Amino acid sequence: MTAALRIGVLGCAEIARRRMLPAFVAGERTELVAVAARDPERAEETARIFGCRAARRYEDVLADPDIEAVYVPLPAALHERWTEAALRAGKHVLAEKPLTTAHRSTARLLKLARSRGLALMENVMFVHHGQHTAVRELVDQGEIGELCSLQAEFSVPALPSGDIRYRAELGGGALWDTGVYPVRAALHLLGPELDVLGAHLTDGPGRTVDTGGAALLGGPDGVTVQLAFGLDRGYRSRYELTGSKGRIVVDRAFTPPADHRPAIRLERSGGAEEISLEAHDQVAATVAAFADAARTGASPDEATTLRQAVLLDDIRGRARRAPTRPREGTTP
Template sequence: MTPLRIGVLGCADIARRRMMPAMRELPATELTAVASRDGARAAEVAGEFGCRPVAGYDALLARDDIDAVYVPLPAALHARWVESALRAGKHVLAEKPLTTEPARTRELLVLAAERGLVLMENVMFVHHGQHAAVRKLLADGAIGELRSFQATFTIPGLPDGDIRYRPELGGGTLWDNGVYPVRAALHFLGDGLRVIGATLDAGPGREVDTAGAALLRTPDGVSAQLSFGLDHGYRSVYEICGTRGRLTVDRAFTPPADHTPVLRLERGSGTELIELGADDQVTATLAAFAAAVREGTAAGHECLEQARLLDDIRRSASRSGRG
């Protein structure tokens, strides 16, 4: 199998810390080049990972030894560079959110389809095996009929200069870690979710939202209560309640590769702790991207639904005067 040759647009922390090491180790991918607007920075990072340095993003897109690009840039820059990559004939794996506007997200997905290219949003947790195990338990009726879903993802404060505190770069908790509870609700409850209400609040001295919450509802009445925040204690959990029990998953969204997941299943007969094997969601995501390119398949529906819900949450919060 010929590996997928990947170029990286930018030297973001997530690229260096998680994605580039996995690209280098996974047989299905080959880390070919990394670009930076600063040539010296590109050379430094390329030297660390044994790939080619490129000065400037356009120069990387013009290379004929690259099949696909990974875009770890700030959210506000995604649309421009994802479009440029697609028009250059490259498959794209872009950090979440793909864009901050549903219409723009749709445009890019249509462009990718028209050109026969794979465009995938880098929401990694959905590729972790623990969530497939949860889906099987739900399908087997382990907790009966679904009644409610709750998810929380909050993280501690970041350095003041972090891009997630800069509104012009698409900062704020909704676009950063709010994506996770929203995508989890979609993952388990499916299409048709509607935003009933939402709040977005900025912390002291911040120009972006650092705390948020939303209430969603499915067409058949299952509720989803979501919360997310920057400048909070770390919490990464979801809970699904049914007519006969409750299922809880901790370390749900960003588990390290050596983490041993434990599902907590509570029913009238008692509590069962279901231990699963460790899984690396970074490698699993890259493998899924490479497979989609190899097989010529791509699923953008959940990405578009997620974009709609994030925008509806933002609009609902604005209407309520909290956002």
């Protein structure tokens, strides 16, 4: 049996403590070795909970010869710096999304990983859930006819005022946080031949970052793609694929809990049916995929990761060029 991948963690973000560290500990192919945080007490507390060592500094994790791979759950603006440092220290890297906030930086890091025979993986977990494979099979089998359009949205209610996702200097904003999901869904379901046709970003009252947005993309064979995302609206985690003969609807598309039994809704002229699937733990599946990648020394989905970064840059660029209208409650 292959030895477990020994992992160190840079930061004690909520997603790390709530989802990823438990998965590292539970996984048969991973071993959590150490965790570091800016606050030594938080690192010590986290280490006690998960049965690993506490490191005083991020650099100590990177210098530890017992650690083969690093997970980076830091704010988006810090991903590039610490991912590069980890790669140069000879570690495989699993970094939270977005990998960086500029496609040229993403391309540079992927090239660096490739040159050193290291795996670099962006932590977009939903693509490892089996429900999306089932959706693609339905489309490929012609269940909804010729594909015409995709609509996808991931939005969450307003966060506490001090949340880092509202801080521009840390790479905050809806596009980088929730916008990644519908963009990646479009790539996952339709392939890389997508182009941004238009986009809009909304700055919420009193915020210095975008708190919502939408984008229109054009896909292969004339397929239209409508994407929406936000940090200040009712929860939505959904996509719809519309074809010439019907429609596929997936709710709880992006962050389903491990025990959730997905139900794909297939609508056609003769009626609608719910296709029930087995529960699937996408966090465990993601960790397993990263362990596989580390053992091969290659970055999985490299082309898709880079194309996603390009589309995110294009959405921001289109939105900046578009005329804007102040949102109610703001000053023109």
